[in-house]
Amino acid sequence: MxxxxxxxxxxxxxxxxxxxxxxxxxxxxxxxxxxxxxxxxxxxxxxxxxxxxxxxxxxxxxxxELDTAKDHHKWLIKGRGVEARIEEFNNWYKENFGNDSNCVYMYWAEGDKCIYVGRGTSGGQRPASHLVDVRFQNAKWLEIYTFGGPTLLHKIECMATHLYDPSLNKVASSRYERDKSCPxxxxxxxxxxxxxxxxx
Ligand SMILES: [Zn+2]
Incomplete structure (x- = not known):
């Protein structure tokens, strides 16, 4: 049916x-x-x-909503150790997104399992912040969408959270504030x- x-x-x-x-x-x-x-x-x-x-x-x-993104790329997480990973990531971000500051991002693990959805307004800073977190150790890919402005970020993050059901967002779900304009x-x-x- x-x-x-x-x-x-x-x-x-x-x-x-x-x-x-x-x-x-x-x-x-x-x-x-x-x-x-x-x-x-x-x-x-x-x-x-x-x-x-x-x-x-x-x-x-x-x-x-994702189709309205300014840019969209996926990074295969690499680099030995936290510092190397962050440096690899920062270079990759700069190369692919330049000065784009508004983003929604997803961390993916083996088997296309989304483990985290987030948003940021300071370029690669927010997505990179999880690279030091042990709970993100099994992440394989970091997918990033950048947008022209910050207005829709929360809404898109909210929709992606419903849909991808990320395991690490669930842990924090009691604190997670839903977006009022999320359809x-x-x-x-x-x-x-x-x-x-x-x-x-
Ligand atoms: Zn929602």
Whole structure:
């Protein structure tokens, strides 16, 4: 089943449960009760709906933003020892991005697993700062997109975080502030608010 039809199927199922008693009023039988949806069950449905939205449109929305990048390159992490790595990186950054200062970056490990998504406004400084972190030791690639201004960085970072599910961002997720203009966050909030209001 496609994402959209699965999404609609779940919503229809939820609403049918909610109005079951109302529907029964038109018949001559004693009115029934609305079908009980437990808190846990509702949360499960909300998570599922959010996942379906992300699967259906997340990649396309993110790619639309990434397509507006000024420049985009991937660096195979190399250099023996932290200092050598940072020097290699700084040279590579200068060569490929010049004086570009606004960026969104991703650290990738073996098997195309994204381990971290971040953003910076001071050139290679912020992405390079993780090269000293032992938790980034298994990183193989550092991918960088630079942008003309800082306005969209947080939004793009937020979208990429939803989509790539980076393991090291998760550790800090309680501190991670979502971006208010992120189209996925906006949709998630509507799903949560609406369903919580209907089934409160
Ligand atoms: Zn978001």
């Amino acid at each position: 496609g994402y959209e039809s699965e999404y609609k199927r779940i919503l229809n199922k939820l609403f049918a449960a909610r109005v079951r008693d109302l529907v029964s009023l038109i018949g001559k039988n004693k009115p029934g009760k609305p079908l009980e949806i437990t808190r846990d069950k509702l949360d499960e449905y909300i998570e599922k709906l959010k996942e379906l939205v992300e699967s259906a449109i997340g990649k396309e929305l993110l790619n639309e 996925l966050c906006i949709r998630y909030k509507i799903i949560e608010d609406e369903l919580n209001a209907i089934f409160r």
